[in-house]
Amino acid sequence: MKSAVKSQLTTGKAPLAMYFNDISPGLSESQLRFRVIHFWEAKNIANGTLIGIELLLIDEHGTVMQGFISSSRAPTYLPHLKAGAIYTLQNFLAATSKEIYRVADQNLNTFILERLSHRGLRGDLYDVVGHLRLVNGQSLIDRPVLDEAEVISTRRILVHLQSKDGPVMKLYLWDQTAKDFYKKFTSSEDTPTVLLVTTVNPKVIAGNQTCNLALSSMASSRVFIDKDIQPTIDYFSWLGSNPEIAKRVNADEVTRSETMTIGQIYAYIKQENAKEASFDCIATIDDVKRDSAWYYIGCSGCQTKATRGPSSLMCAKCGKTNVSGVAKYLAKISVYEKNDQAVFVLFGDAGSELTGKHPAELVNNYFEANQDLGAGHQMPVPQALIDTIGQTHKFRVNVSKLNLTGKIQAITVTKIVSPEVLPPVPLISYMLSGRPFYFSLS
Incomplete structure (x- = not known):
């Protein structure tokens, strides 16, 4: 993008200060001020050649962005880089990050061209x-x-x-x-x-x-x-x-699952600038809805609901006319927290995590015991689901476009959060664990 203010070198005026959320793709002579959270060398995984220096940056508004210094400029800036230090940058190029290389929620990557200055603020804290x-x-x-x-x-x-x-x-x-x-x-x-x-x-x-x-x-x-x-x-x-x-929760800042009450989730949905997001919600189950099916038959390949054809199951998404059907959870449960009530929909693996039972096992056992029932018969709600009434769990829920547009009120549960996955793992352990890291380039 073209800055409205010329560079300090050509006009003698101070450069225009910007925040990460104000950046648009293209060249800019504006000034950025940020803290370097972390930086590392990006190398070609085939031959080990240095490609450049990747940086994770945060500005004064708390927005996290990815930065990059090319290998040709790395010797100039690397000796002066320090994690936690604050810098100002003038003259940079912003370009869209490829999804597989992205390590920040911002979809732009700042390419540092020149004039990176250390602010030298106290203690970097x-x-x-x-x-x-x-x-x-x-x-x-x-x-x-x-x-x-x-x-x-x-x-x-x-x-x-x-x-x-x-x-x-x-x-x-x-x-x-x-x-x-x-x-x-x-x-x-x-x-x-x-x-x-x-x-x-x-x-x-x-x-x-x-x-x-x-x-x-x-x-x-x-x-x-x-x-x-x-x-x-x-x-x-x-x-x-x-x-x-x-x-209120700032809709622009919802980038990960935060624990919220039922009332706060519905208040978020009503916000004009709300977008799709995931939240954790602690609630107690007080009923299982029995007036609708608790499972569906999905395509074994893509999990989309399969439709019954003349002689076999078909999948509209895959385009196949003969697919294997697998029972999947789609159960509605009534939950409460204090005086707030909601309907959650257990989707996919979330149902198995809650009951400890796979739906295919429950459905097969039921129809084996009731072989005289017709093909169109729907199995009633199993005891495994009914037994969850009275239980309190932390649910991972997804606010979808259908919720935001008011087309549906029920909120989808994608996971029952278990204590084993709650403690965070420090980044350094993650990098040394042998798992592939997203910024590796080839």
Whole structure:
């Protein structure tokens, strides 16, 4: 893109400052200011030739973007690169990232051409303030209960913190910082809602498919709540004056599954700028819908619902006229959380994760025991599903286009979140684990 302001070299004027969300494809002489989260060498996997330096960057708005320095410029900039340091950049090229090489949610890649300057700001760390959403996975609707022995043994507390009109961030409090937070939180007469932590460090956490940004306390970090100091007092006052704004989730920042209540999910759906997203939701099952089929017969290849032809099953998506049918979960369950109610649809493997039973096994056993039933008979809801009534789970749910357009109210469950997949794995372990990393080029 062409900048509205000429470069500082030709006009003597300061360059136009931009944020990552303002960048468009093309050349720009505008100025970017960002922190380098992590950087690494990208090499040709066939012959080991250096292609360039890949960077993971974050700007002042919390937007994460991928950067690249070509091999010809690498000797100039590599000695000055430091993870966590803040830099300014003038003169860059933005181009669309290929999906297989992308390590950030932004679909653009910034190619550094020249004038990368180290800002030299203090300690490459910063302070963060916001309102608490979760404390060790517990909502603030009921006061979270913290186990002192657990805090001591794990040496950490995980909080989800949301800034003003910003994203929900994972903030890990370690060692003495965790103990300080525990003391303040448990000794407070009212449930604390505002938290300020000094000198936090951005970290990249690798999940099963994506790399996410989290914040981590340092040995020098200090914690303040509600009315401890003036910044928390100011934020506490703002929070009290804007209760509805404080509950909103910024649709532009929904890039990964965050834990939300049923009410918050439906409030998100009603937002004008809402988009498709996944959330985690803790809810209790109070009924299984019996007025509709709990399973469907899907194509064994693509899982699309198969249709019955003259003599065989057909798949409209695959275009095949003779496909093998496999029973798949499509069960509707009624769930509640506090005073909020919703209908969730168990889709695919989520049903098996909940019941411990594969639908094909349940269907086959039923019809083997009832061989006199006709081919068009639909099996009633099995006991395995009914037995889940009263159970509380963390559901991974998907807000789809059909939800956003109001065509359907039921929300699809894609996974029953299990404790084994909740703890994050540090990026460095992910890189050394032998698994292929997405930025490898050939």
